[in-house]
Amino acid sequence: MTGSRRAVAALGRICAALVLALVLGLPGQGGAQDFSGLATVAPGGSEIRDRRGALEVTLSLSQGVPYRIFTLEDPRRLVLDFREVDWRGVDPKVLLNSDIASSVAMGPFRPGWSRMVIEVKEPLALQRADMHVDRESGAALMGARFTPVSAETFAAGAGLPAGSAWDLEPRALPAPARDPDAPLRIMLDPGHGGIDPGAEREGVVEAPLMLTFARELRDLLIRSGAEVFLTRDEDIFVSLEGRVAMAHAAGADLFVSLHADALSSGRALGTTVHTLSREASDEASRLLAERHDRGDLLAGIDLSRSDDEIAGVLMDLARTETQPRSERLADALVLSLRSEGLPLNTRPRRAAGYSVLKAPDVPSVLVELGFLSSKRDRENLLDAAFRARLASALRDGILAWKIADDTLAPLRLK
Ligand SMILES: [Zn+2]
Structure with missing residues (x-):
């Protein structure tokens, strides 16, 4: 301009x-x-x-x-x-x-x-x-x-009225210093909410279902000794950038975004675990990432201020460290889901340019628990017993990742 x-x-x-x-x-x-x-x-x-x-x-x-x-x-x-x-x-x-x-x-x-x-x-x-x-x-x-x-x-x-900083949380917050022996701090992110209900099929709506599951997973993780935060604990809108900023501000050790989207074509079913990538692993993942960004746009988020080239370079440097940790977290989750015999997608590990995974310093994954477009997945996700199995498999995967991540910590820069 x-x-x-x-x-x-x-x-x-x-x-x-x-x-x-x-x-x-x-x-x-x-x-x-x-x-x-x-x-x-x-x-x-x-x-x-x-x-x-x-x-x-x-x-x-x-x-x-x-x-x-x-x-x-x-x-x-x-x-x-x-x-x-x-x-x-x-x-x-x-x-x-x-x-x-x-x-x-x-x-x-x-x-x-x-x-x-x-x-x-x-x-x-x-x-x-x-x-x-x-x-x-x-x-x-x-x-x-x-x-x-x-x-x-x-x-x-066009643009947000002056003095209305509702949408975007402060970006460059220093994360609070953490004691190495402090409990694992997890930010769970129930997808969508408020003006953006997410996917809807046969009366099943993604946003409230993800909140239910996030609360169940939170309870399980707290019982394992973790500290758990939710990006939203009610039916309210939180921008994608706001979710990332929250994970950073809380000094979270990891960030897990929870979704159950619907696909308009194909018959995808089973859980998939996604990480950030410039190049999408496949067309369906690219469309999912695009649709999530579009949810923000349609909720009235002003993205015109988000491009800052210098900040972008700094973020890329931090991500070089974080990205392999995110990849290992995703692998650990898939491994745990598989060993529990839970229904995985035929290609469970995927990647795309998800805005919600762009925290430079917090290992972040997005889990599509299932697809609301699949009758079987929908029925599974409405079943509390199935959700409990899913939650305990995710908890086990997170804890396994934490042990492996700690052993690699001395090798990291800083
Ligand atoms: Zn979603």
Whole structure:
């Protein structure tokens, strides 16, 4: 970006922040104090529709709530954040009645906040937004209108509003110093959550299933003497970069991301264990990695600031040490799953450019416990007894890796 474009973009962000202040009725946090409790959405009075070339969003809410609106690029998205809105009962397919917008997603984002993200085919800018609250009932009608603008105008105005560092955790945190005899510290990462439910098949949803399994695995690992943290312990959205930052900030010894995705083609089944690689081991893994990144984009994460070349070089250096440790962790997990007689995929070890595995200093693997697109895997994962076998095999694999990793520790640099 050139200096002048950067200045224009900065100006756009200030404008976005002003819109925020106006719609919230700020100064300060004052706007939030007038509201309490969780607002529900009446599907009947709510719609996203085209009107004379503009896009109109209408939401019928049980009560007024503070909100903010901003736009993001690549892909072009309109992001509406609301305080305390419960989206249950709203079907995105029914809500979306537009040719300008290609998709809509909504759900919990941060504690106390929920998000709606509308992906649009044309560059649009917010023209007006208002919320009318009925004096008698307290019910609110929120309306926002977006009108076409040039691609340049859209680009200049896109970006997170200033002062809203919700999405990305601080990156360069020094990891806390660890006593070599301290218990093994594990960061478990239940995939997806909140506005991003992950895969869904036959009523089985990946995000809550992964949270259930992560809690079960946590209990088992704690009983083995490990310290265990979860990147999320509720139905909430956490960005991929936020998950990596958490592992780093906690000084975790290892990071295990848990998934059960669905494939649109083929009949993949059984557990697979994935590590980071620039080159994907196969097409299915490449698509999985891409879809996980896309989940972040569709949840309204601004990735425009993530490219920092110098940081990239430093990270590559650290990964040279970490990568073989990640590979051995993945091998240990596969070995343990196999020796327990659990159903593995015919090619259980895979690799791709998973953003969630990019912690430079924490050995990281991603386990696809099974595929929700496979009836057998789905039934297995819904079975608590099967999950218990899976969890104990993963625990055994982690503990075996730890013993081997300790014996190699003196050989490592530092
Ligand atoms: Zn997943």
